[in-house]
Amino acid sequence: MTASLSLGPVPDARLGRINPVAQLTAMIVVTLVLLTSLDVVTPAVVVAAELCLLPAAGLTDLRDLWRRTWPLVLGATSVGLVNVLLSDDATVVTGVGLGLRVVGLALPGVLLVASTDPVRLADALTIHWRLSTRFAFGALAALRLVPLLVAEFESVRLARRTRGVEAGRNPVAQARLVGGIAFTLLVGAVRRGSRLATAMDARGFDSGIRRSNARGSRLHPRDAGFVAGAVLVCAVAVTSSVLSGAWAPIFVG
Amino acid sequence: MRLVARGLGVRHASRRAWALTGVDLVVEPGERLLLTGASGAGKSTLLAALAGILEAEGTEVTGELTVDGGPPRAARGRLGLLAQDPDSQLVMTRAGDDVAFGLENAGLPPEVIWPRVDEALAAVGFPYGRDRATQALSGGEKQRLVLAGALARRPGLLLLDEPTAQLDPDGAALVRTAVARATPGRTATVVVVDHDAEPWLPLVDRVVEVTPDGLVQHGPGWRPLPRTAGLRLPPGPDGTVLLAAQAAGFTYRGSSAPALSPSTTALRGGRVLAVTGRNGTGKSTLALLLAGLRAPTSGRVTASADLTGAVRTGSDEPHRWRAGELVSRIGTVFQHPEQQFLTGRLRDELAVGPLRSGRQAAAARATADELLERLGLSAFADANPYTLSGGQQRRLSVATALATSPQVLVLDEPTFGQDAATWRELVTLLAEQRAQGRAVAVVTHDADLVEVLADHRLALGPP
Numbered sequence: 001m002t003a004s005l006s007l008g009p010v011p012d013a014r015l016g017r018i019n020p021v022a023q024l025t026a027m028i029v030v031t032l033v034l035l036t037s038l039d040v041v042t043p044a045v046v047v048a049a050e051l052c053l054l055p056a057a058g059l060t061d062l063r064d065l066w067r068r069t070w071p072l073v074l075g076a077t078s079v080g081l082v083n084v085l086l087s088d089d090a091t092v093v094t095g096v097g098l099g100l101r102v103v104g105l106a107l108p109g110v111l112l113v114a115s116t117d118p119v120r121l122a123d124a125l126t127i128h129w130r131l132s133t134r135f136a137f138g139a140l141a142a143l144r145l146v147p148l149l150v151a152e153f154e155s156v157r158l159a160r161r162t163r164g165v166e167a168g169r170n171p172v173a174q175a176r177l178v179g180g181i182a183f184t185l186l187v188g189a190v191r192r193g194s195r196l197a198t199a200m201d202a203r204g205f206d207s208g209i210r211r212s213n214a215r216g217s218r219l220h221p222r223d224a225g226f227v228a229g230a231v232l233v234c235a236v237a238v239t240s241s242v243l244s245g246a247w248a249p250i251f252v253g
Numbered sequence: 254m255r256l257v258a259r260g261l262g263v264r265h266a267s268r269r270a271w272a273l274t275g276v277d278l279v280v281e282p283g284e285r286l287l288l289t290g291a292s293g294a295g296k297s298t299l300l301a302a303l304a305g306i307l308e309a310e311g312t313e314v315t316g317e318l319t320v321d322g323g324p325p326r327a328a329r330g331r332l333g334l335l336a337q338d339p340d341s342q343l344v345m346t347r348a349g350d351d352v353a354f355g356l357e358n359a360g361l362p363p364e365v366i367w368p369r370v371d372e373a374l375a376a377v378g379f380p381y382g383r384d385r386a387t388q389a390l391s392g393g394e395k396q397r398l399v400l401a402g403a404l405a406r407r408p409g410l411l412l413l414d415e416p417t418a419q420l421d422p423d424g425a426a427l428v429r430t431a432v433a434r435a436t437p438g439r440t441a442t443v444v445v446v447d448h449d450a451e452p453w454l455p456l457v458d459r460v461v462e463v464t465p466d467g468l469v470q471h472g473p474g475w476r477p478l479p480r481t482a483g484l485r486l487p488p489g490p491d492g493t494v495l496l497a498a499q500a501a502g503f504t505y506r507g508s509s510a511p512a513l514s515p516s517t518t519a520l521r522g523g524r525v526l527a528v529t530g531r532n533g534t535g536k537s538t539l540a541l542l543l544a545g546l547r548a549p550t551s552g553r554v555t556a557s558a559d560l561t562g563a564v565r566t567g568s569d570e571p572h573r574w575r576a577g578e579l580v581s582r583i584g585t586v587f588q589h590p591e592q593q594f595l596t597g598r599l600r601d602e603l604a605v606g607p608l609r610s611g612r613q614a615a616a617a618r619a620t621a622d623e624l625l626e627r628l629g630l631s632a633f634a635d636a637n638p639y640t641l642s643g644g645q646q647r648r649l650s651v652a653t654a655l656a657t658s659p660q661v662l663v664l665d666e667p668t669f670g671q672d673a674a675t676w677r678e679l680v681t682l683l684a685e686q687r688a689q690g691r692a693v694a695v696v697t698h699d700a701d702l703v704e705v706l707a708d709h710r711l712a713l714g715p716p
Contacts (some may be wrong), residue, residue: 063594064475074256074271101600114256117346117347118346119346119347119350120343137344137354140344140345141344144343144344145340145341146390147388148340152592155587155592156592158541158546158547158587159587159592159593160593160595161546161576162546162578162579162580162584162585162587162593162612162654163576163580163593163595163605163606163609163653164576164577164579164580164581164605164606164608164609165576165605166575166576166597166610168575169677180595180619182585184591184592184594187591187639188591188592192338192340192341193341195336195341195342196344197343198306198334198336199334199336199341199399200344201306201329202304202306202329202332202333202403203331203334203354203355203358203402203403203406204330204355204358205354205358206358207329207358209329209358209359209360210360211357211358211360211586212356212357212360212361212362212363212366213357213363214353214356214357214363214366214367214370215350215353215363216363228625231314231506
């Protein structure tokens with residue numbers, strides 16, 4: 001659990017060489033196409049292309065891949081199943097299509113997180129898309145605290161057992177226990193957050209001076225190529241969908 | 254930078270008592286000053302005032318405080334700050350980027366930033382390159398990195414707020430060495446706040462003690478009284494083995510390296526066992542096994558028939574006991590007391606354990622009141638545990654473990670970051686438990702604690 005949330009310099013994933021804003025642009029293209037098509041062929045082609053990028057994002061170890069994607073797989077499967085079971089006119093093909101759509105929408109996010117140092121993401125967003133540095137680096141600092149919370153959850157749970165508090169098999173007691181732990185974690189997180197804010201303040205963060213960037217963020221021809229590739233994949237997906245007769249855009253009808 | 258305080262008083266929001274009153278202090282440019290004093294004396298408040306980071310809302314400030322003639326807030330651009338918690342001061346994912354963070358905030362161009370980053374990393378003796386992942390660093394290394402981040406900004410005033418309180422002795426020594434080597438030119442005024450004065454003495458020019466009656470200046474050659482001075486602790490009776498680990502080891506699921514290699518030890522009634530060893534040797538993991546919080550992945554931890562008594566499962570392995578059974582047999586105190594608090598009032602907090610172990614409400618209440626009295630916390634009976642000072646929270650967490658009169662006590666770093674007064678109280682309290690025939694296990698880096706209290710020692714090596 002900790003591993004999938006931990007942030008840090010990525011050990012040389014090739015996808016990380018694509019500028020984060022190019023990756024985000026490609027994500028927007030893919031998202032627009034997937035959100036407007038309701039067939040099974042379009043998401044199938046898109047997902048196939050995304051899967052080809054897994055090695056480039058350094059996700060070659062199956063166990064690591066599963067750790068990062070199991071909530072996504074679970075979500076996609078249930079979306080598909082629910083639609084098939086509860087809808088009168090939905091066929092199995094429709095269900096598979098909807099499930100693939102969820103995977104196609106979420107997988108680019110998994111790829112981005114796996115391949116890209118969050119600092120480079122903040123750099124790219126503030127330099128190319130003029131996102132506020134206050135927001136980008138503030139969010140970055142907050143993100144660093146997440147793995148700490150995960151580790152703390154376990155120790156707070158054990159701490160409760162020492163006080164005679166555990167849930168056993170009663171689901172209501174379990175919900176209450178998790179609620180109590182969450183509260184303890186929240187109190188800790190608020191305090192740590194305010195200490196972090198003080199530390200950033202003392203280093204001149206958001207003091208009214210225009211912030212410079214020591215690393216910079218360059219756009220290369222390969223970034224344009226990456227976006228063009230995403231557009232091409234979407235074009236191929238829609239074309240094959242139309243040719244196979246499966247094409248069902250959301251606006252028609 | 255020159256610091257001047259005249260008649261300074263500070264009262265925090267929603268507090269009746271003043272945290273500081275009538276403080277007069279002058280610190281000359283380039284001077285190195287140590288502010289010491291007991292927990293809660295107002296040291297950190299004074300430091301926050303100097304840094305210009307006092308909570309703006311509701312805080313009342315009287316008198317005068319200037320940094321180079323102006324308000325502290327205006328001097329913020331030339332301030333360097335190193336606080337206690339290594340985990341809440343780093344922003345970036347790589348070491349070099351983190352040092353650069355403060356320089357970017359000052360709007361400096363990259364060609365100026367990187368040479369300064371390298372210079373600052375070298376000055377604090379940072380042993381890795383710029384690309385080192387910040388989350389892979391130890392506590393002491395993180396603190397050195399934060400110091401480098403402060404120094405890179407070329408501060409005129411460097412404020413250090415108990416920078417070693419959360420570090421083991423090795424990490425603490427690293428940080429002090431880094432402070433000494435990084436400030437040779439006397440270009441910055443340095444103010445250190447620490448209740449543990451001794452280790453800083455070779456580094457500072459002057460010591461000022463913050464007391465409830467005001468500031469006390471200590472002359473050259475002053476040394477604090479050793480905290481063990483005059484301490485007489487009662488020995489324990491000769492008891493039997495209550496809890497034993499037989500080649501008990503632990504490996505986290507999915508991890509290839511063990512967190513604790515097989516260890517054998519025994520806890521006897523009337524005896525204190527001290528578990529020592531460097532960070533990463535599995536000391537805290539052993540405490541979790543002895544406390545019945547985790548099951549050993551190899552070997553066994555077993556309780557004697559006396560300790561086990563009538564548990565429902567009939568098992569002699571504490572990790573199989575229900576929490577309600579565990580709480581009256583083995584009391585555990587974690588390193589961070591606030592993780593164990595469950596209620597919004599001290600009195601309720603102390604009653605939780607007795608109630609959970611099946612005692613009547615009236616009896617639980619009586620136990621709670623008696624413990625409050627004994628630990629000098631009666632005045633706070635209705636206060637929220639989170640609002641207590643660090644030393645008070647520590648005493649409360651020990652008291653909650655004692656409330657159910659367990660025969661075995663397991664404590665993880667009970668004296669960590671405590672001032673001399675709290676230290677003596679805790680040591681005395683633990684010796685009392687021993688005298689009553691209880692078995693006590695302490696996991697600790699604290700050499701003084703081991704010296705005065707330990708009957709048996711277990712030194713863990715790398716797993």
